[in-house]
Amino acid sequence: xxxxxxxxxxxxxxxxxxxxxxxxxxxxxxxxxxxxxxxxxxxxxxxxxxxxxxxxxxxxxxxxxxxxxxxxxxxxxxxxxxxxxxxxxxxxxxxxxxxxxxxxxxxxxxxxxxxxxxxxxxxxxxxxxxxxxxxxxxxxxxxxxxxxxxxxxxxxxxx
Numbered sequence: 683x684x685x686x687x688x689x690x691x692x693x694x695x696x697x698x699x700x701x702x703x704x705x706x707x708x709x710x711x712x713x714x715x716x717x718x719x720x721x722x723x724x725x726x727x728x729x730x731x732x733x734x735x736x737x738x739x740x741x742x743x744x745x746x747x748x749x750x751x752x753x754x755x756x757x758x759x760x761x762x763x764x765x766x767x768x769x770x771x772x773x774x775x776x777x778x779x780x781x782x783x784x785x786x787x788x789x790x791x792x793x794x795x796x797x798x799x800x801x802x803x804x805x806x807x808x809x810x811x812x813x814x815x816x817x818x819x820x821x822x823x824x825x826x827x828x829x830x831x832x833x834x835x836x837x838x839x840x841x
Contacts, residue, residue: 691730692732692735693730693732693735693737695735698735698736698737699829700737700738700739700740700808701739701740701826702739702740702741702742702819702822702823702826703722703739703740703741703742704742704744704817704823705718705719705741705742705743705744706744706745706815707743707744707745707746707748707749707788708745708748709748709750710749710750711749711750711751711752712749712750712751712755712787712788712791713791715743715749715788716788716791716792716795717795719741719743719788719792719809720792720795720796722738722739722741723738723739723741723792723796723805723806723808723809724737724738724796724797724805725737725738725739726738734801736801736804736805736808738805738808739808740808740809740810740819740822741808741809741810742810742811742812742817742819743785743788743809743810743811743812744812744814744815744816744817745812745813745814745815746784746785746787746788746811746812746813747780747784747813747814749780749784749787749788751776751777751780755776755777756775756776756777756780757775757776757777758775758776759775759776760773760774760775760776761773761774761775761776761779761790784813785811785812785813788811789806789809789811792806792809793806
């Protein structure tokens with residue numbers, strides 16, 4: 683019997699670095715964009731993906747008000763909530779939510795694609811959605827670029 687078994691790699695929490703990604707939602711289809719965002723938030727694009735850890739990136743979505751819906755979804759898809767009182771059912775169409783609060787549409791869609799537990803809620807906190815083209819996260823993007831440059835320079839020096 684051979685003792686050359688391979689061990690599964692599990693990243694340590696101290697090794698995890700979260701990158702920042704900027705996504706322009708202008709003209710993109712809601713569902714296809716949401717699946718890509720959910721993949722980045724979970725960290726499934728990384729070779730070190732682990733189901734039980736939050737390895738994903740921060741995602742900043744701009745131009746959420748210019749997202750594209752196909753078919754008659756704007757009128758036919760409904761969001762339901764209930765106040766727990768008799769007759770307390772509230773119904774609102776997707777198109778109406780998109781007009782009033784476009785960031786909620788993307789956040790709600792992505793939430794459904796993440797794990798429905800504490801880890802999924804932690805991942806959802808890394809999603810920042812803005813209706814317009816401006817966002818307050820320029821400093822984070824500059825810091826992550828500098829960090830990548832330093833890592834690249836360190837890699838070249840050791841070679």
